[in-house]
Amino acid sequence: MLGAGRRRLVSIRFMSQYANLSRDELVAKLQALELANSPTSATSDAGPSTHHPTAPPPTTTAAVSDIPVDGKTMLKGKGKPLKVKPSKAFEFNQHPTRHVALLVAYHGWPYSGLAIQNEQDDTPTVEAELLKALEKTRLIEQGKGWDGCGFSRCGRTDRGVSGAGQVVSLWVRSNRKEPGMGWRPSIMPPPPPKTDEHGRPIVARASPLGEHAYPRLLNNVLPPSIRVLGWSPIPEEFDARFSCTTRHYKYAFHHRPTPASPELDLDLMRRAVRKMLGEHDFRNFCRLDGSKQIESHSRRVIDAWFNTDEAYPGMVVFNLIGSAFLWHQVRHIIAVLFLVGSKLEAPELVDELLDVSKCPSRPAYQMGHPLPLTLYECGFEGLDWRAGGYDGPTSGITADELVMEDDSRAKLERGLEELRQEAELRAWQVGNAVNKMREIYGKPAQVDTSSLFPTGGGEMLSMSTYRPVMSRSRGDTPEEVNRKWREKNPDKVRRGVQGVQGGDE
Numbered sequence: 424m425l426g427a428g429r430r431r432l433v434s435i436r437f438m439s440q441y442a443n444l445s446r447d448e449l450v451a452k453l454q455a456l457e458l459a460n461s462p463t464s465a466t467s468d469a470g471p472s473t474h475h476p477t478a479p480p481p482t483t484t485a486a487v488s489d490i491p492v493d494g495k496t497m498l499k500g501k502g503k504p505l506k507v508k509p510s511k512a513f514e515f516n517q518h519p520t521r522h523v524a525l526l527v528a529y530h531g532w533p534y535s536g537l538a539i540q541n542e543q544d545d546t547p548t549v550e551a552e553l554l555k556a557l558e559k560t561r562l563i564e565q566g567k568g569w570d571g572c573g574f575s576r577c578g579r580t581d582r583g584v585s586g587a588g589q590v591v592s593l594w595v596r597s598n599r600k601e602p603g604m605g606w607r608p609s610i611m612p613p614p615p616p617k618t619d620e621h622g623r624p625i626v627a628r629a630s631p632l633g634e635h636a637y638p639r640l641l642n643n644v645l646p647p648s649i650r651v652l653g654w655s656p657i658p659e660e661f662d663a664r665f666s667c668t669t670r671h672y673k674y675a676f677h678h679r680p681t682p683a684s685p686e687l688d689l690d691l692m693r694r695a696v697r698k699m700l701g702e703h704d705f706r707n708f709c710r711l712d713g714s715k716q717i718e719s720h721s722r723r724v725i726d727a728w729f730n731t732d733e734a735y736p737g738m739v740v741f742n743l744i745g746s747a748f749l750w751h752q753v754r755h756i757i758a759v760l761f762l763v764g765s766k767l768e769a770p771e772l773v774d775e776l777l778d779v780s781k782c783p784s785r786p787a788y789q790m791g792h793p794l795p796l797t798l799y800e801c802g803f804e805g806l807d808w809r810a811g812g813y814d815g816p817t818s819g820i821t822a823d824e825l826v827m828e829d830d831s832r833a834k835l836e837r838g839l840e841e842l843r844q845e846a847e848l849r850a851w852q853v854g855n856a857v858n859k860m861r862e863i864y865g866k867p868a869q870v871d872t873s874s875l876f877p878t879g880g881g882e883m884l885s886m887s888t889y890r891p892v893m894s895r896s897r898g899d900t901p902e903e904v905n906r907k908w909r910e911k912n913p914d915k916v917r918r919g920v921q922g923v924q925g926g927d928e
């Protein structure tokens with residue numbers, strides 16, 4: 424007989440082995456053990472079987488060690504295996520599609536820009552995450568990429584730049600059954616209706632709002648740094664890039680760049696930016712790219728102004744609206760404004776940089792940091808945003824439909840508010856360290872800031888002796904940049920290959 428200590432050890436081992444099994448899994452284990460140890464399953468070492476010749480043969484079953492603990496293939500009842508229906512392959516072409524616009528917001532700092540550089544590349548981008556989410560929810564066809572769904576974006580933001588009003592257009596799977604704006608029937612016959620165990624058709628519960636709730640589906644699988652704020656039905660000819668009429672960028676900065684420096688002179692900055700209103704050649708306010716072979720750098724600035732936000736004391740927001748922008752144009756504009764606001768340059772510097780007959784190429788100066796820049800809004804005609812699955816014009820929404828639509832909006836806003844409060848708490852934690860330093864050492868002493876100026880994002884640039892922008896070395900003219908690229912890439916020139924076209928950043 425086993426001693427008490429030996430029995431306890433066996434008991435502990437038994438419990439640890441089966442403690443996590445469910446009741447059904449334990450029953451299956453016991454049934455398998457009983458079958459394995461019954462007389463009918465004895466081995467030939469004891470001679471022929473002694474069971475009655477007319478008795479049915481024993482039920483074949485798996486060994487105890489072969490029965491998985493996930494319950495998918497365990498035994499049920501008296502040795503009968505569970506019937507597991509093989510899952511049917513999803514056929515995208517059996518579903519209708521529709522043309523929609525998505526309103527996307529994202530934090531730019533975790534990503535290497537908005538656009539996918541290469542669909543086989545693992546570089547983290549906003550579009551790479553969006554593409555994965557669309558495929559995972561089966562809203563677009565797996566493996567076809569952006570070309571397979573007619574994808575277009577209204578602007579292209581660079582590494583670190585965020586978006587609050589990015590708009591993309593594409594064709595997605597639809598729940599709509601009848602024709603409508605931007606709707607296409609399925610290419611293949613629709614799948615047969617689902618049936619119950621008696622072969623009777625199962626009538627699916629129709630969505631009370633008619634369409635898939637695209638923001639909810641995508642936000643369930645997107646990282647928290649990317650949120651789809653709404654969707655809108657659009658006609659077939661709509662294109663997020665070419666249908667966009669205006670782009671509104673915001674750039675935030677602190678009125679007093681450092682505790683020891685004076686406040687930026689906003690009046691001088693306003694005088695400087697007013698000179699940019701209207702249509703001008705902005706070649707000296709952008710980064711040139713020969714792969715795009717851009718011949719005209721003329722762009723129109725519609726409006727520009729500064730405002731403050733009561734929720735963020737000491738913060739100033741620069742607003743810039745234009746019909747289109749060049750690569751890094753906004754960040755070059757804010758860099759020049761910082762020099763003017765720091766009183767290192769006069770507002771007339773803008774006049775000199777815009778006069779391309781006297782200044783045909785850009786002098787060397789540091790462009791603004793990407794962190795504070797946001798693509799805030801893109802202007803379109805006819806878009807009708809909704810957060811849920813409502814499929815009609817929002818101007819005609821009923822009270823019951825509005826309740827469900829408001830619920831979708833409220834859930835989305837709660838998630839965004841959590842992120843906002845988390846960011847504020849992180850800033851508060853950093854502020855605690857600053858306050859502790861001031862308790863110990865007192866306020867920072869005044870230092871010479873005559874050659875110290877901001878570049879955005881909390882960063883400052885210092886020069887022992889400031890050198891005026893117009894006296895600095897200059898880069899190549901746009902014509903030279905284009906010519907050098909053509910000479911370096913003759914094969915691409917013959918094939919007509921150009922770089923990615925699109926918005927500012």
